Amino acid sequence: METEKNILPSQLDFYQILAIRGSDFFTEQKKLYKSLEAGVKGEQKVMKYICEYAPPHWTVLQNVWLRDFDRFECDIILLTGNQVYVIEVKNYQGVLVYENGRCFYNTHETSLNPFEQIRTNHLNLKRMCARISPSIDVQATVIFAGDDHEVVMKTPLENVRVVTRNGIRNFILGIVQQENHAIAEHIDHARLLRLFKSCEIDNPYRPAPLSVAEMKHVCPGIYCANCHSFNVQITKFKVICSCGLHESREEAIIRTICDYGVLNYGRPLVRKNLMAFFNGIVSHTYLISICHKYFRVINKGSYTCYVNPGLPYKQINHQFIDVKPRHYYHTNDDLSILGQ
Ligand SMILES: [Zn+2]
Structure with missing residues (x-):
């Protein structure tokens, strides 16, 4: 089929x-x-x-x-x-x-x-x-x-x-x-x-990418991939939520970049805008290393930006094959893998 x-x-x-x-x-x-x-x-x-x-x-x-x-x-x-x-x-x-x-x-x-x-x-x-x-x-x-x-x-x-x-x-x-x-x-x-x-025509009701003014009404930062709470603990390697989800920090950052990319689809990903979207919870150096590893560079120099996939992470996670582990969900007596 x-x-x-x-x-x-x-x-x-x-x-x-x-x-x-x-x-x-x-x-x-x-x-x-x-x-x-x-x-x-x-x-x-x-x-x-x-x-x-x-x-x-x-x-x-x-x-x-x-x-x-x-x-x-x-x-x-x-x-x-x-x-x-x-x-x-x-x-x-x-x-x-x-x-x-x-x-x-x-x-x-x-x-x-x-x-x-x-x-x-x-x-x-x-x-x-x-x-x-x-x-x-x-x-x-x-x-x-x-x-x-x-x-x-x-x-x-x-x-x-x-x-x-x-x-x-x-x-x-x-x-x-x-x-x-x-x-x-x-x-x-x-x-x-x-x-x-x-x-075939494009969906006439597809929302336009958000304007700079509209982006001010969007909550920046990393939320839990399971319960969507922004109240998460970010450690060197993980994002931990009280609901039990432990996500690798790398994956959470890529997922967040993809969120930004959807709301700004059709536009390249500009470093300083991504930094603002992380609201200080990720260092500039670490963000650059993630971007270079997983997103294609468009320009080099002070205006470096990256190709915006324009789709949510869950739809394109297969493109980020080096990201390990996926979502690990801890309960008291069980360890199961989500999203596979
Ligand atoms: Zn959660």
């Missing part, structure tokens, strides 16, 4: 760091983070089943923004041997009632209508695929992945399948069976991917 990934920090990456480091100045972003986080958890639930049952020839695209007349985002586009599936994933709580095109969330009418959204995505994708071949079948599904969520369909919905959390596995297995028994024409993944690529 092929997947494609974005190399810029996602909204979630960006807001996750603000949720930890941001002052009340970023209250809206922190709220948004909660809802994005719930959405991602829902998609992960669906992807778990897809990864478990997908034959190797399937292609899965996640969180794709496309522009074809209108712009739209598809949570998941799944290409099987003979069909295209566009899947919208919601991770709600409470009760959602659908009746004659209107949605009521916990009895209040809501303008956030997932059925309208999937219908629009379905029409857009069908129109796009028809340019390659009018015989490509595009199926639309909305999956409600929330554990404590109830969906009541008071009126039927044409051309859109509604799946709730207990039906995700059977939905995926049904796709596998459909393909095994189908006589439909084989679809050309490479041509479809080229088409999607030609219409």
